[in-house]
Amino acid sequence: MTSETLRIDGERGALFASDGPTLSVRDLRVHFPITSGFLIRRQTGAVKAVDGVSFDIAPGETLGLVGESGSGKTTTGRAILQLQRPTAGSVEFGGVDLTGVSAKKMRPFRSEMQIIFQDPYGSLNPRMSAGRIIGEPLTVHGLAGDKDQRRDRVAELLERVGMNPAMMNRYPHEFSGGQRQRIGIARALAGEPSFIVCDEPVSALDVSIQAQILNLLSDLQSEFNISYLFIAHDLSVVRHISDRVAVMYLGKIMELAPSAELYENPTHPYTRALMSAVPIPDPLIERQRERIVLAGDMPSPINPPSGCVFRTRCPIATDECAEIVPELSDHGNGHAVACIKV
Amino acid sequence: MLEVCGLATRFSTAEGYVQAVDGVSFHIDEGETLALVGESGCGKSVTSLSVMRLVPSPPGEITAGSVLFEGRDLRGISEREMRRVRGGSIGMIFQEPMTSLNPVLTIGRQITEALELHLALKGRAARDRAVEILSRVGLPDPSRRFDDYPHHLSGGQRQRAMIAMAISCNPKLLIADEATTALDVTIQAQILELLQSLCEEFRMALLIITHNLGVVARYAQRVAVMYAGRIIESGTADEIYSGPRHPYTKGLLSSVPRLDAAASTRLTSIEGEIPDLANLPEGCAFAPRCRWAVDRCRVEPPALVSPNGGHQAACWEQDRISEDHSAEHGRS
Ligand SMILES: Nc1ncnc2c1ncn2[C@@H]1O[C@H](COP(=O)(O)OP(=O)(O)O)[C@@H](O)[C@H]1O
Numbered sequence A: 001m002t003s004e005t006l007r008i009d010g011e012r013g014a015l016f017a018s019d020g021p022t023l024s025v026r027d028l029r030v031h032f033p034i035t036s037g038f039l040i041r042r043q044t045g046a047v048k049a050v051d052g053v054s055f056d057i058a059p060g061e062t063l064g065l066v067g068e069s070g071s072g073k074t075t076t077g078r079a080i081l082q083l084q085r086p087t088a089g090s091v092e093f094g095g096v097d098l099t100g101v102s103a104k105k106m107r108p109f110r111s112e113m114q115i116i117f118q119d120p121y122g123s124l125n126p127r128m129s130a131g132r133i134i135g136e137p138l139t140v141h142g143l144a145g146d147k148d149q150r151r152d153r154v155a156e157l158l159e160r161v162g163m164n165p166a167m168m169n170r171y172p173h174e175f176s177g178g179q180r181q182r183i184g185i186a187r188a189l190a191g192e193p194s195f196i197v198c199d200e201p202v203s204a205l206d207v208s209i210q211a212q213i214l215n216l217l218s219d220l221q222s223e224f225n226i227s228y229l230f231i232a233h234d235l236s237v238v239r240h241i242s243d244r245v246a247v248m249y250l251g252k253i254m255e256l257a258p259s260a261e262l263y264e265n266p267t268h269p270y271t272r273a274l275m276s277a278v279p280i281p282d283p284l285i286e287r288q289r290e291r292i293v294l295a296g297d298m299p300s301p302i303n304p305p306s307g308c309v310f311r312t313r314c315p316i317a318t319d320e321c322a323e324i325v326p327e328l329s330d331h332g333n334g335h336a337v338a339c340i341k342v
Numbered sequence B: 001m002l003e004v005c006g007l008a009t010r011f012s013t014a015e016g017y018v019q020a021v022d023g024v025s026f027h028i029d030e031g032e033t034l035a036l037v038g039e040s041g042c043g044k045s046v047t048s049l050s051v052m053r054l055v056p057s058p059p060g061e062i063t064a065g066s067v068l069f070e071g072r073d074l075r076g077i078s079e080r081e082m083r084r085v086r087g088g089s090i091g092m093i094f095q096e097p098m099t100s101l102n103p104v105l106t107i108g109r110q111i112t113e114a115l116e117l118h119l120a121l122k123g124r125a126a127r128d129r130a131v132e133i134l135s136r137v138g139l140p141d142p143s144r145r146f147d148d149y150p151h152h153l154s155g156g157q158r159q160r161a162m163i164a165m166a167i168s169c170n171p172k173l174l175i176a177d178e179a180t181t182a183l184d185v186t187i188q189a190q191i192l193e194l195l196q197s198l199c200e201e202f203r204m205a206l207l208i209i210t211h212n213l214g215v216v217a218r219y220a221q222r223v224a225v226m227y228a229g230r231i232i233e234s235g236t237a238d239e240i241y242s243g244p245r246h247p248y249t250k251g252l253l254s255s256v257p258r259l260d261a262a263a264s265t266r267l268t269s270i271e272g273e274i275p276d277l278a279n280l281p282e283g284c285a286f287a288p289r290c291r292w293a294v295d296r297c298r299v300e301p302p303a304l305v306s307p308n309g310g311h312q313a314a315c316w317e318q319d320r321i322s323e324d325h326s327a328e329h330g331r332s
């Protein structure tokens, strides 16, 4: 399969008239209201799941989004795809701000922007064969003509993700975790996307299968020039696959840098702690590594700390950190850090 | 201190017997950390459950082997004696804390109960010790947590409460089965550092069961790698990581993305998937996925042998693999 077969639709190419980034996210906020009261429900607070996130993703680029569970990664991905309407901020895709767009106008973007989940089992309809699961987006988005063409296209997609096309008649429960993830990827590819949110796509897989899927995602990216937002809690995985990495904590980006730069020169105290907590599979190196052990857990996003949200666990925080909300500021080499102490 | 010899456990299933653990042998010395590694379904949990005589039966059944702990074969003692061993001289922690926490007892009561049973501590003394242990595992506000029920705690806090219970009676051996797998890395680091300090302070032995090769590299002195119910390689952590002799171990090591790897290196993945235990191939179970396999591998299962000291591998072609690895990595 060549990139031409995946990009046959000339009209949809118009979405990318500009040469700018595929995706441009500005000051994105998602606050989930907390309500109370019987009969008359009143909003009494909010879960600030995403609280002022900005970044760009260029065509064919992978931006990694890493952070502990509950830091707002999934919500960020869903808000970009408008599966969760943002509370504030903008999400420009190919120059169009999606946050104000109607469901009808959203339709062409629904195939251009896809998502792959951690748990392919939960996201694949158990009563549909692999062939129907992959073929459905072809029908919905009018991407395959008649039945035979659709069947050929499904076979081609299965083959492209490393599976035997004869498996199209099987059901999700008949596949292993790795195979189900391949089916999830084939379904996403069916929409001929230029952008995919990969939400923890390898977190549930064993290492040998994880490596197969990571290699597959890299190959597909270079073949079709797809941009990825690659979400994971495993910094080694994120660093491996990403061109740039954003480190998230309690709804905010703490640090954003090219992946080699982030590893060589981690600057935010949270990034430094996170990095030192990830063991390297080499005992000779591990024995010499310094370890910064953070105390406690991440606070609740309902009542985030004032000033810098990380200050309650930060080894270098001072009184000022409770007052000043640090901006993500430029440190050179495409490296941005949100900390007033570094 | 613990010496497991020829352990075999099988399950009877609709497709016939599944030999989940097939002749596993290993030992752990006082104060030592041994890691049992391998991908899901290779028999790590069944091995530890067999050691503790907690394999659900039916359908499970331990069919062979001995489990010598401090000189006694745990397979031969009464269930009553075994109950004193569990939670006493051998502590256990699992991935899912609710498997060992009782939902209708407070955290404090569960720990003091264990202290009463195993250390004959009562009343104030038991309470003080329980609070001390809860604070040791990093549970915030331990004297308040003492009266909380498990459902009041967050996942990470429950995990810490379970660890507190497991270490409360000064076990000689702690078995940690994927105990930190579901936790965030910063919490994982807190807990593993704690376990390591207990090993040093009290000469506690630790059996870490995990699929995280980074954790193994950092905390284990010795490593046993399992595949399809067998140990296919064992040795010191240094031996295993710098000179793997089994192609599966070598494949696993090159499959993991490393934080310190040069940018954009491609992962060398192992082809295919783990075999179905009910339908194992003849010969070496890894042969269908192995780049080095020769005819012999497909008919004759290799035994775990030791060409040089303690480093053992179950592979007919191990010398060739070891040479290839040295050639690629420039160290032996
Ligand atoms: N639909 C929702 N309603 C209320 N709170 C939510 C909802 N979805 C997520 N949250 C909360 O938002 C925060 C961020 O969640 P999430 O984006 O899933 O984080 P991550 O993917 O980084 O683990 C968490 O505190 C979570 O409990």
Ligand SMILES: Nc1ncnc2c1ncn2[C@@H]1O[C@H](COP(=O)(O)OP(=O)(O)O)[C@@H](O)[C@H]1O
Residues within 6 Å of the ligand: B011, B012, B013, B018, B020, B038, B039, B040, B041, B042, B043, B044, B045, B046, B047, B056, B059, B060, B277
């Ligand atoms: N209760 C059971 N009934 C049948 N088979 C089981 C049972 N428990 C475990 N097994 C089988 O034993 C094998 C080893 O399982 P396990 O020890 O849990 O693997 P690991 O912990 O390495 O992921 C698996 O293939 C599993 O299917």
Ligand SMILES: [Mg+2]
Residues within 6 Å of the ligand: A073, A074, A075
């Ligand atoms: Mg998530």
Ligand SMILES: [Mg+2]
Residues within 6 Å of the ligand: B044, B045, B046, B177, B178
């Ligand atoms: Mg297990």
